[in-house]
Amino acid sequence: MKKIFIKNLSYILIIILLISNTTISFADVNLKLPKYKILDEDFDLQRYNLEKLKANFHVDGVDNKIVIPKTGSDNLMIEGSEKIEIKLPECINNVNGYIDNNKTLYYDSNIAMIKVMPLQERQGELIFDGIRSDIIIKHINSPQQYEYKYTLENNYYLISAREYSGENSGEIYIIDKEDNIIAVIDPPHAQDADGNKVDTHYELYGNTLKQVIEPNKTTVFPIVATSTTHPNKVTTSYLSKSMTKTYYESMGYGTSDSIARGAEILAIGLVPGGVPVATLMSVADLWTLAQRYKVEKLYKEMKSNQYLKITITARWRNGGKNSGYVYGSPEYTIVAESKVPASILKKIKD
Template sequence: MRHRQKALSSAVVAAVSSALLLTAAAPAPARPAGQGSETLRAIEAATGTGDIARPTAAGEGKAAATATETGQGSVSVTVPSTSSEAVEIVAPDGGKLRLDLPAGRQVQGVTSENGTVVYTGAGRSTDIAVQPTTDGGARALVALKDDTAPREHRFGLDLPEGFGLRPAEDGGYDIGFTADGIEATAGHIDPAWAKDADGNDVATEYRLDGGDLVQSVEHDSDTAFPVVADPKVTWGWGIYAKYNRAETKRMAKGMTKAKYAAALCGFLPGVVGAGCALTVYDSLGSITNTFKNADKAGKCVKMKYSLPPPIPLQWNTTKC
């Protein structure tokens, strides 16, 4: 699928916080029947159910909808009623990240009592499922029913303008942007994983193809089916900014409060504000020492922000 881009708004970056609380749950939906129930059991055995966000009342065209409260507003995850539509994660101002499912057929989703939405027969020898999670994200799962199932599964990503994917240290991908030598991260795709029906790991990896995330699953004659695999996408949990070696060295030399405020807050698109500057002024000594210590050790600095307003919450040295 072609990579679509939408305009970046301040609240795409502002839909962030580290304290997420689930809203009240709706009455328990129906449980999938037949083959769908077998898929459901396999998926929930592989993922567990403790972090699945229980749905609120779902509107027209939705199989499930959840909301998490950030303190500045709700981040919602909407799971579509059919497999041909996209999963949406929406920031408090309406800024969206969309994830397309790897469906070859349009089938109706059925929501389980735990909140897993199953699309039975959405692909060749493949069922698809979605689990909204309590950290403001979603798992998009494939359940491969036999050895005729495809080995590659394509997930289209619709990211805000200016955002892209870059490899993360854990083997997944960070969702973010780069400005003035500073790498800022606003979301994450967890490392690829896959398990067979016996709980054994199955070889799997990601690759990027244009704007799509492609997961390959290398099942073989020893694989016990069904095989469950997924990418998990988290969006709206924080802004993490990593200063490269040159920027860390520059900041370590010391500067006026106003220049520090500009350097620490100015790269955030459209969200420079008095709240960020005020926090920088109050914490300038600690922030300055962190940059100086990092520079002496040949390291870089990573900062966590909560928005809005753009307030630095944590800062520490890290590998460059």
């Protein structure tokens, strides 16, 4: 149990100590179409390693299960801590999907092709799930407005970042019934065949998200218009009462030296994933005296058969090349042993 205990505490410390250092730079995605004529109606499926879908395509992400429909008539689904369903633009209704070796799905109609890509984005030692959709607008006579219809749980809704918080980021948030953000949709992006930016924006009608593309006289078709959804990542850990004591003691008293010493004792040189202790110490000043006292107070309230549940939520923040997930403050709750998942309880007690 000692080994598991050390790993659990080290992992929690990594998450929490990274809260103040949470952005990552991603390379700009090159949306320029390949030179071969994949948009031609008679494109060679075998040559481009495309296989016709015979059933819905299931992807097991790190935290979410993603289901991509066999045809464009059905909903795409992301299910993890929350369930999100998305109806793709109606131009691919009844269109059968094709899949390539990179798990990219294609739905090809006369006016547009839709590409759907499950995403796994690495930030530090953690991996985050997402889903991206590209609308490939074939010619000038194709529609320039495309709708994504979201099916959400009761009292969940879409809202712009501007309306939610006053931020003019261009993002769209998916909100739960308690007005918390559960997923972020990136600002829209569009690019023509020569790699030039094309004006595009979102319009919201309830839980229907419309992407409007505005080509000009110099726009070269086809255009690729992109929309990406990033669900939150929710990390939950459980500590017994004795673990909780070691946990808050490892925080020190709000000074870099004491926190670093606590992290080093728990990590014993390396933490899960091979992250050196220096990673923990680089943001060691995060912990304050008040945070330590908060956990210590909960420890004193705990009974011997109770556990401390620690929940940390990471939310996507779009910032161009500095896009990445931002960690919220940890939430602490005392729970009964019956509320701890059996698999976790077994590891703690073994």
